[in-house]
Amino acid sequence: MPLDRDGPGALSRNERLILSLIRKRGPMPRAALVQLMDLSAQSITNLTRKLMQAGYLDAGAVVRGKVGQPSTPLALAPDGALFLGLKIGRRLAELALVDFAGRVRVHRQEVHSHPRPDRVMAFARQGLETMLATLSPAERARITGLGIAAPYRLWDWGHEMSDWLNLDLRYELARGLPFPVFLDNDGTTACGAELIFGRNDLPRDFIHIYIAHFAGGGIVLDGALRHGPTRNAGALGSMPIPSVGPGGGQLLDQASVSALEARIGRSLPPDDSGWDVPPAVEADWADQAGRALAFAAMSAVALVDLPLVVIDGAVPPATRARLAQAMRDALQAMPAAGIDRPQVIEGTLGRSARILGAAGLPLSHFFQPDGALD
Amino acid sequence: MPLDRDGPGALSRNERLILSLIRKRGPMPRAALVQLMDLSAQSITNLTRKLMQAGYLDAGAVVRGKVGQPSTPLALAPDGALFLGLKIGRRLAELALVDFAGRVRVHRQEVHSHPRPDRVMAFARQGLETMLATLSPAERARITGLGIAAPYRLWDWGHEMSDWLNLDLRYELARGLPFPVFLDNDGTTACGAELIFGRNDLPRDFIHIYIAHFAGGGIVLDGALRHGPTRNAGALGSMPIPSVGPGGGQLLDQASVSALEARIGRSLPPDDSGWDVPPAVEADWADQAGRALAFAAMSAVALVDLPLVVIDGAVPPATRARLAQAMRDALQAMPAAGIDRPQVIEGTLGRSARILGAAGLPLSHFFQPDGALD
DNA sequence: AAATGCATTAATCAACATGATTGATTTATT
């Protein structure tokens, strides 16, 4: 198993590209890979042989019925690698074990009024211990890393979060763990999850907006998730917005669940079941949020030229649909001289996007091609 | 000479990287290249030998005086390749021949009240013919391409520009020319010029704002100039801006020479000599423009995470400095929760940025590494 | 209806090309 992207056992760029193509488009025969990648059939033979021997690919049943030699589709081996994800949210801490095919094998969570370092660390440590104990030694050896999804600067949320300031979360959790630990903004992980596990018809360039307690996002350029020099790319919540009506001058003041909670005067539960917002209030909020989101989206289009906005969030599907529609309506009112208005679609992962994306961090590090031509 | 980036005679990625490093940081010995690139000394020996034989590099005088074997710095061979640039502006058409070291060998220009296809085409064709006639056959063979810098959708400027709608500028000029022709937004070429020929201390990520009759820009991410799927990245002039005071809701309505001309009620000449704007008017304009630019810059920082804004334009240096300072002041007033305010510096190329960038298009295509690790 | 030939497609074998590597060696200097 790969210990570093360079070390022994590490996969080459083209090997990672093969895996990502099969992950995105499903099982396919070697001949399809020859078409999609710019490689000879011989190279595909060599690369897939190595990937099968390493346990990352399985040969499926041969497909007959067409002219020519029957083809043998290659699929991801679900046990090829295992990934751990930890998500720290405003109300919920989550821990998950995800397999190579993207399925969640184990999931546990804990509700809190607000996240505290000692409680979250204890939840993570105990959860990890329990999960690892249920795995066979062979499975444990297949774990390639732990990814953490957390908002930037937790200590900026308020004085009750100040304990986070002096905690190096990544370092503390990495101590004693036999695999690497990754940390990223939760909005960026949600975007990465859509890129790795989500719908397979996404273009090479898009922004992903994630509406949770706060508003975050991610951006994909030339097929690759952008992190930026300070790993703060996709900080859509911090985008400046003309402030009309209640709320301040940044996106998260207008387009977030916390803005909605401010309108109804109480907090909403961390799942869809207790989402009881008066329709009129939700509609007003969606209108305001949609205008703010449309403004941010047009800025993004002008700046980096992209055709699509994906919107998702920790909200019920109906609310997400309402936000998307409000955004489409608001886009029509935006000035667009010199640029094209983007298409708006909904994400597919909803509340699971961030935890899936957390587990996707080690996956991405070891198994995704960087600047993808897919 | 390379006819295509793949064809015979084309340079490999590492060969292009060597040339770009020497272009950016000046002549250096092979040992310095070993340090900067992630290659062995042997590989550098092989690659530089090939580049010297191909006429792209010259060995300088050996440097003695230090411990160890003296080093021989390698410099760009000025005659290694020649590039043509054509810039079409609101008041000025320009044509230039630029050598491999970035020096302008020949330059000619023509003023017009507004650009007309037949006049510009005639200027370009006659100019090219004259220039080519003065070159020796060996020099002509070294021309690798023609780059055109023009605003997007010229026909959107007004009804007198409608003739441009049905003209495929690139195709028309390419007919009969024995080298490829490239076309890009003039704001993007100005950014590319700064990247290729400009100051050598630029970071891997920045936006470049270019204030001319209209406002344009370019964006560099991970060391590479971004074009985007519709080649419209860096369309900063189209960014939405909260409209305060006179002007509309996009950046170019507030931060452009045309906005300044609207204030003084007449048009300004295409050179610094006749720039006679009343100081109070210019200060007001710079304040408004600075606020609009600061807004756009903070959007960019939140979206893609970058530390620097370069501002340049077809304006006198003093005016450019005033704009930069107005922008710095306005940035302090922007909300910045969750992100860092970018640094603002002035560009180095001024009015020559766009024509240099035009000639830089073929240079970039054949001689720059794509996703640069520099 | 069964047998045959053949185009078609998938996949591999064997030899080779390219671009890099490593370890030993040469050169010129303080």
Next chain:
DNA sequence: AATAAATCAATCATGTTGATTAATGCATTT
């Protein structure tokens, strides 16, 4: 003698090409 620059010789990694094998559907012949 130590140091730094540069090269030589052998080798490795990754991909290529051209020939070859394999398994099938389809059209034609028997």
